[in-house]
Amino acid sequence: MTSGPLVPAWVACSVGGLFLVVLALHLMSLRASPLETRRKRIRTVTTVVMMLVTPLAAYAFGVAEPARARAYVLVWLVVTGAMGLVLVLALLDMGQSVREHRRHLRRLRSALAAEVAADRARTLDGPGGAE
Numbered sequence: 163m164t165s166g167p168l169v170p171a172w173v174a175c176s177v178g179g180l181f182l183v184v185l186a187l188h189l190m191s192l193r194a195s196p197l198e199t200r201r202k203r204i205r206t207v208t209t210v211v212m213m214l215v216t217p218l219a220a221y222a223f224g225v226a227e228p229a230r231a232r233a234y235v236l237v238w239l240v241v242t243g244a245m246g247l248v249l250v251l252a253l254l255d256m257g258q259s260v261r262e263h264r265r266h267l268r269r270l271r272s273a274l275a276a277e278v279a280a281d282r283a284r285t286l287d288g289p290g291g292a293e
Contacts, residue, residue, distance in 0.1 A: 165227055165228060165229040166227060167223065167224050167225055167226060167227055168222075168223050168224070169223050169224055170224065171224035171225055172224075173223075173224065174219075174220040174221075174223040174224025174225070175220050175224060177220070178216050178217060178219065178220030178224075179220075181216050182213060182216050182217075185209055185212055185213045185216065186213070188209055189206065189209045189210070189213075192205055192206055192209070198258070198262060200258055201255060201258050201259065201262070204251055204254050204255045204258060205255060207251060208248055208251040208252065208255070211244060211247055211248055211251065212248055214244065215240075215241060215244035215245065215248070218237060218240055218241050218244070219241050221237055222234075222237045222238055222241050226238075
């Protein structure tokens with residue numbers, strides 16, 4: 163096992179910085195999106211958590227050394243715990259998407275049923291319908 167960090171610090175910091183810029187752009191685009199309020203809140207919290215964990219992940223990859231076992235294990239525990247939180251938030255977002263999809267299907271079915279009923283009524287009331 164090496165005593166140095168997993169990757170050079172300049173690589174970890176560069177990738178982390180780029181990722182932070184992408185996350186910031188995503189956060190700004192969420193404000194203008196026509197998403198439902200709950201989904202927008204979940205995605206905002208997820209993005210903020212990822213923005214908080216990104217510098218820690220960059221530190222874990224580029225600065226933390228296995229030779230300093232306590233700090234190394236602690237930073238990796240925090241990173242994996244935060245990523246677990248991101249996973250839970252993603253599952254919440256998925257559940258909200260499923261609920262929204264079901265609501266949309268119910269509205270479509272009721273609209274289709276009303277249209278079919280109106281067509282039947284027109285057919286029965288129209289010329290040559292009821293004899």
